[in-house]
Amino acid sequence: MPHSEKLPSAESVEISGDETRRIPKAVVKRLSLYSRVLQSLERDKVDKVSSTDLADLLGLNSAQVRKDLATFGQFGIPGYGYQVTELRKRIKQILGTDRDIPVALIGVGHLGTALLSYAGFQRQGFRVICAFDVALNPSEHSRLPVPVYIVDELEPRIAAHAISMAILTVPQEAAQEITDRLVAAGITAILNFVPMRLRTPEHVKVHYVDLAIEMESLSFYLK
Amino acid sequence: MPHSEKLPSAESVEISGDETRRIPKAVVKRLSLYSRVLQSLERDKVDKVSSTDLADLLGLNSAQVRKDLATFGQFGIPGYGYQVTELRKRIKQILGTDRDIPVALIGVGHLGTALLSYAGFQRQGFRVICAFDVALNPSEHSRLPVPVYIVDELEPRIAAHAISMAILTVPQEAAQEITDRLVAAGITAILNFVPMRLRTPEHVKVHYVDLAIEMESLSFYLK
DNA sequence: TAGATTGTTAATCGATTAACAATC
């Protein structure tokens, strides 16, 4: 059997700490959506929002919104709704994005380069603070907003900055080896753009962004 | 209510033609995964595969694999399994990727540029044959593998090449206007990288690739 | 024929939605 590719499989997560509950993955993803909508409401100086408003903005059902939010405690005021700023803060806290998160990117090719300059990450508090590649290219790399190091330096640099999140944009052949090294270096979350399944220990969470699969399944709907 | 962002909502599709069935979205996505695994099996000269093999390769349940495949007809041979090449061909046919598909890309910024050089699209038969931006930059654009046109030429160029699929990587402010023009020009499928909900008519299918949301929901899992 | 594996039905599981008492 040649090489194994895998769908992200686990459908829910165990929250450790004071409570051991299963949080559906879909709820977590919607939480980030709520967070973004709330940010934009905040910019527009809206201070109150109901589950129906949020549902309309996101194309969801209002009961689902209330249920999602109630998963983590009682955030709303019956008869009133939710306070935009407070709700946004609490959601960001739950997601862990109430502080800047240092990130490493490995593989400074076309896609990696583009992601290094992607403002959307910055905006949500993700700081790509170092990048790695097999070869340095000072004339190209000096234009980038972050330092690029040779991949040999992966472990010490990741340790030095206490980074636990990585973006993987290396060629397929290198992906598993780099993943193993990232995991050994203490990385516990990977945003993977390489179209293959990564083998990782239980405690490491991988999100797959598979552009070719997105395109191919989209083409099914071409009329 | 300021601006509305939306989750892709429809959970299944109506197949028009000889049969009117509802195909769950998840099935279509897995179909593309099967297609890729089958391609790789084919490269490795494997000519037979069972639902259990496919399930193992993709981390799925073998009953699910059989059910998915049976959605579209009887592809397998009881007691034997599936013929790799035949199955791959039929899946590509179902997905509509048994032929090259012309694609337009709008917004030649960092991400757009990266995607223009992304080999994964080519490999699955997607041909980005023209790109558009608000401003031409001959010195930069001449290095790209496809011609870049000024966005004014959107409609005639799309018509000339009979393109019905587009990749959208424009700034948020431009996204809805460009979408409207794409739809009017005959585009029916959009791979959207802009982090906002696009309003489109029923017959247009949009897939959302939301990198910031992926990152943010991933950070929830940081231990 | 014996062994393997499909296609499919029925059972299970989980997620979404409707409805409503509680409450501001």
Next chain:
DNA sequence: TAGATTGTTAATCGATTAACAATC
């Protein structure tokens, strides 16, 4: 108080999985 909207329970819906007769 009357009106609005939450949190939550129960009902619905859909997707996944187990099991197995049919079949190669």
